[in-house]
Amino acid sequence: xxxxxxxxxxxxxxxxxxxxxxxxxxxxxxxxxxxxxxxxxxxxxxxxxxxxxxxxxxxxxxxxxxxxxxxxxxxxxxxxxxxxxxxxxxxxxxxxxxxxxxxxxxxxxxxxxxxxxxxxxxxxxxxxxxxxxxxxxxxxxxxxxxxxxxxxxxxxxxxxxxxxxxxxxxxxxxxxxxxxxxxxxxxxxxxxxxxxxxxxxxxxxxxxxxxxxxxxxxxxxxxxxxxxxxxxxxxxxxxxxxxxxxxxxxxxxxxxxxxxxxxxxxxxxxxxxxxxxxxxxxxxxxxxxxxxxxxxxxxx
Numbered sequence: 001x002x003x004x005x006x007x008x009x010x011x012x013x014x015x016x017x018x019x020x021x022x023x024x025x026x027x028x029x030x031x032x033x034x035x036x037x038x039x040x041x042x043x044x045x046x047x048x049x050x051x052x053x054x055x056x057x058x059x060x061x062x063x064x065x066x067x068x069x070x071x072x073x074x075x076x077x078x079x080x081x082x083x084x085x086x087x088x089x090x091x092x093x094x095x096x097x098x099x100x101x102x103x104x105x106x107x108x109x110x111x112x113x114x115x116x117x118x119x120x121x122x123x124x125x126x127x128x129x130x131x132x133x134x135x136x137x138x139x140x141x142x143x144x145x146x147x148x149x150x151x152x153x154x155x156x157x158x159x160x161x162x163x164x165x166x167x168x169x170x171x172x173x174x175x176x177x178x179x180x181x182x183x184x185x186x187x188x189x190x191x192x193x194x195x196x197x198x199x200x201x202x203x204x205x206x207x208x209x210x211x212x213x214x215x216x217x218x219x220x221x222x223x224x225x226x227x228x229x230x231x232x233x234x235x236x237x238x239x240x241x242x243x244x245x246x247x248x249x250x251x252x253x254x255x256x257x258x259x260x261x262x263x264x265x266x267x268x269x270x271x272x273x274x275x276x277x278x279x280x281x282x283x284x285x286x287x288x289x290x291x292x293x294x295x296x297x298x299x300x
Contacts, residue, residue, distance in 0.1 A: 016239025023231030024251035042206035043094035051196035053222020062185040073190045083194025089167030096160030106255035114139035115169035135284035142277030245286035
């Protein structure tokens, strides 16, 4: 019996898929909580609390997983760049999602797999076949259908989220480089630590009094970010990325449901068409490559 025919092995992979879906659903909830906070405080302040809190929550997990290797990250210069991308991406996302339909914002964010494919030949020397390129163009067209640029003020907010997708894609490519050198928990924890340190000098400029209710939401955001990241790390340990790739789009489904419950919004008919194109094109890209790197920090 081959490994793939082993029922226990399949169950093991099934557990990884469930963890990935759960982790991304929690990430979608985290993003929605951040959206609620943008009406009351600066994205810089929200991001700092999120990253600092996430570091404190994830530190025991990383220590239990790899011990003192937690404090020995590979290629610290690359880690700093990742932390900077993470900080910029989070702030851009909050600037955009503050005024956008939540499900539309998450759908636009999913431009990142296509940007990864577009950048992979230059950054990683990977070759992309015809199906992969068709998937890239299809995905970009789907994002345009969701955005529907009409040169109104709303386009600027969609552009913020689109730029967040670029930040996520660059983080993913760096993760691919670092993934062979260190445990993903080490990569994750150093990303949030460096992002928090980068944002610390901005606190005097954006600090505002924080109520007990706001502090509770900030703490919940940090905890959920850590829970999401931990689930994704465990999912990657249980199942290959190629099997997990099709299930990453469950985050869009979760965002639709969360948007309905928390904000009373649903995508319109054209947005549904765009979302469908994004998902189908993403699956084509994942199939063409045979694998997709999913070691992402919570986007947002």
